[in-house]
Amino acid sequence: MTPNADNSVRTYVGPPINTEDAKNTYEMYHLKGDKSKQGVKSFELIVQLTYFGQMRYYESATLNSAPSTAFKVVSRDAGICEARGCIFGELLSISLSDAFLKDNAKKGFQLSISSKAGAKSDLYIPPQYIQGYLKAVDGITY
Template identity: 55%
Template sequence: MHRIIYRVVLLLAISAVLVACNMNDKKISGWEINDVYHSTIITPNSSTGGKTYQGPPINTMDEANTYEMFSLRAEQPKQGAKTYELNAQLTYFSQWRYYDSAMLENTPATTFKVVGREAGACGDRGCIFREVVSIQLPEAFLKDKMKKGFIITLSAKNGMKTELFVSPQYIQGYMQAVNGFN
């Protein structure tokens, strides 16, 4: 009898943990915002006389086994407005995907750019492929998404789609580092 009760309690505890892990916590944590704020690297740009603001990388893996590493970056020239972009490095096995476009919150991103592509070592799982892409983002868009975050959907010639989620915590911490406000 005790074994049955123990098993039922254990099953309920495991179920509760799995349900909790499955819930997307929309509450913004001050710790996460501060982590991004303190991890943003600000460097002088000697060629323009301005500054570069490099946000910390976000590292994820999707269901298609694509390793995604992406971050926000801003350039502040000595004179003029800052320009913002999201840089993404996508690493995967099998065949080239040839990412060629992006949707920013269901709107085509007109500033999509392929920065580079390279094939690496080959083994039992196939070869390692890496594509680096960049999408420019208006400052007004980032300010507008500070409460909910945003999704960029990258599309490839082979039909593969990859979604990148930039959380509101990340945007808030990054914008605080770049502009000094929440």
């Protein structure tokens, strides 16, 4: 938890979850949220995907099998090239509501991110992660 300079907003950053899929995509993701002094909350899931080959251009996401309209690409980077190919990274953000997190605190949720190149990354945010995160934000066990 980090307060801003005037103490009107606190930012809560959850620890990263690190996985690698069958296509050697390194997946690192975490929850991040802001809570104002008045109690107004906004959340997002930050996803960093790193892989070799060609740029994939991730462009859409589904949350629990429903299309997400709150998906955005924060950045795309091309890194060094070596024998396996060039390394690429894409930083993505999916906005989540307080109600969505609370509704999924007992079962977790599935996120699927698809690219123009046909690649798909499936991420799972477990209930224990969401419960611990919300406890830090709200001080309540869900």
